[in-house]
Amino acid sequence: FARGWATYCLSLIESSGIDIPDWVFSVSLVWEFQISPVAPVAIIICTIILILGVREYSFMNTIMTIVNVGVIISVVFVGAWHFDTQKWMNFLGHGEAMGSVTGILQASGVAFSLFIGFDKLTTLGGEALDPSRSIPISLVLSLAISLLLYLGVSVVIVGLTTARTMDQDAPIIESFRGMGLELFALVVTVGMINTLMASTLSALVGQPRIFFQMSVDGLIPSFFSKLNDRGIPVVSTIICGMVAGLLALFIDTKSLVDMTSVATLVGYVAIASGALLLFLPAP
Secondary structure, eight states, X not given: OHHHHHHHHXXXXXXXXXXXXXXXXXXXXXXXXXXXXXXXXXXXXXXXXXXXXXXXXXXXXXXXXXXXXXXXXHHHHHHHHTOOGGGGTTTTTTTOHHHHHHHHHHHXXXXXXXXXXXXXXXXXXXXXXXXXXXXXXXXXXXXHHHHHHHHHHHXXXXXXSOTTTSOSSSHHHHHHHHTTXXXXXXXXXXXXXXXXXXXXXXXXXXXXXXXXXXXXXXXSOGGGGOOOTTSOOHHHHHHHHHHHHHHHHHSOHHXXXXXXXXXXXXXXXXXXXXXXXXXXXXX
16 A cells, blocks of 8 residues: 555645655665665654554544545546446456456455455454443444445546556556546546555554454463553564564565455454354364
């Protein structure tokens, strides 16, 4: 998320006519290895917000979510207005059906990253007023709403451009630019920056609390369970922020997406398997 945030920040700055050196956002090293000096900035901002407290996080997340949903709905409606049904004709192949089917299967393999963050709701159970009621409702509603928004954007974008001409770095923005909607593309760029910041914030909120509970259970050192005066596991939050910042600095977007997708899939399988074991009779 932080890497994508840096990419869209660069796109916004370039679209405003400001000339900025490319090395500020991406520095190429040996063996096609690239670092992104700006990406950790998003991690630092999110870590500070999380240290301030749950109320501050909830407030910022609510504002970001409202903006995100507004931008996504506008993308669906504006895209539907310029939708070209001919783009859907022979969608799979354009002469190479198997290659396209393979691409769809590959994309579905990394689509697990779209659902990362929903599980973080369960880690906030200890800070909710009525977790037995609010957590399940929040989880189901957020999944349903997000899935509808995902589907809406996907349907619209493939009606604006074909898979072969779609931009790999900023497909939504470049799709609207290709339709001559420069001003709306600028609005979407700002929305994407906000979206990726919100995603980064949500991704960072859960892991410190997992470490906190593991520390309370004696599985990891006790300093992970130290709380500040606002009840935040500040040591765990800072450590998670530092690790995430280093990953965003040194690892490219594609590798991060692949790693995140695999980790999310493995985590969900492990949790689901553990839940099934709970139904087995005790020995």
